[in-house]
Amino acid sequence: MNVVVCVKQIPDPADPGALNPDHTLKRDGKLILDESDTYGVEMALQLVDKAGEGEVTLVSMAPNGEVSGLRQALAMGAAKAILVSDDAIAGAGALDTAKVLAAAIGKAEGYDLVLAATESSDGYTGTVPEQVAALLDLPSVTFAKEVDIADGTVKVRRQTEEGYDVCESPLPALVSVTAGVVEPRYPSFKGIMAAKSKPLDTLTISDLGIDGDAVGWSGAGQEIVDVSPAPEREAGEVIEDDGEAHAKIVEFLDGLKVL
């Protein structure tokens, strides 16, 4: 049971985001493993454990050779990582990202399953998993709440607008998992030490046979024409609760005639 997990290293979401003059997201500070991806990594580790054989391979893309997020996932227990880092991918949109990830996944031989988060916490386009699946010609199920594997088949409970669907696919397949699907483990001290010596291959896009003009700004097929502040919502009255604040709320609701 070999599982590939797509992971993204992102600026800390606790810091306010900012754009560079060329409209790319600022990534100057230390990047961290996207919390959404920790669920995919944990799910992969559990599936490999349950199968009793195989390993977890990480695949990621970053413009500046950043590996700290990958080290975190390796410390959780993934066996190895492939990082695609190249100046040419600056400005890459979701489709470009999917092309690079799909090519990198192609380097991870003999995988049974590809896992990803449903969307990243920075760009949140939510299309990359399906684009990767389409490029690899894999069946796929998105928004998984539960994932089970038996007899070459993956069974998934898929979140829907009204409840959930029970879905099934033969392997190999791609599954995107929602936050909260499993409880991600914290890396142990032993895991952190072991992660330092695990294989981490850094590739350029030419190593993957991708033309630099085909991805990033030159290949984007979209152009940002304006970034401006959204109309602000004005703050109203803020009061300290003196034991009677509930009455103020009732009065407010009365005024709106919702009672």
Next chain:
Amino acid sequence: MALSKIWVHCEVSEDTIAPITLEVLAKARTLTDQVEAFVGGPGDAVAETLGAHGVKKVHATGDLQGGMQGVHVAAALAAAIEGGEAPDLVMFGSTYDGRDIAARLSVKLDKPVITNNTDVEEDGDSIVVSEPIFGGTEIVKTKFAAGGPALATFRPKSFEAEEAGGGAAEVAELAVPEVGAAGAAKILDRHIEETSGPKLDEAAVVVSGGRGLGESDKFDMIEQLAKLLKGAPGASRAIVDAGWVPYAYQVGQTGKVVKPTVYIAAGISGATQHMVGMKGSKNIVAINKDPEAPIFGVADLGIVGDVHKVLPKLIEALQAR
């Protein structure tokens, strides 16, 4: 230039069209008279409602026999587009199936899809979409530069649905080509989770709880208050991830977008993820211990106080009425 033709993804559950589809249709009609819809399923049951919302023609795949929408509908659209039916713009909801189809189609056509938009406009010969970023504090406008058709998904509640008063839409077959191995995933069974009271994204009053509640059984207060106000209970991502309440309660970027008359946020600090989902509410009441909580920046009435003290009194006062 007026757009010559727009296609809109029609989402259907048990023969009922999802509100997002009708919202997007209303916007599409402002851009062209030639609005067509497509559905990954039978078309007859939706033709009348779609017609009433200005759709001239609905392209329907017929029953997908448990196949996933993404791969089949995208293949059918790509074939129709390559066969000469190309619209200028294909509009989807930012929903589970909408994103899947748009993503697969973008690979088939090798064109970008721009997601999570709240508006679309024509600018000369170009189509420009608007997407809020950083929790809705900034708006990015993006132009499609790869030639048509432009692919874009739109957040729920971005537009207001409105009937246009047309007759039933014509139903045309949307042929699904052979999709090979990629089509092997199947839906075996569907489960509808029964909820009582109004739906979260349709309720006039929403009462949401967050981590400030302290522990999961305190969410009872949220349920109780929502019931008293004939509203729906909601939640921040933090307590959904913590397993206190199901995902269906989540208000935010990755949950439901709500625009009720009144939104009450109890013990929610106002992370950008949450603000995206509730900022459009007409009136916001926030209760939080931390006077610096970002939620107070958008609240019409902010109460700096302990939810464990304020909520029980509020519930009692409402019960007494």
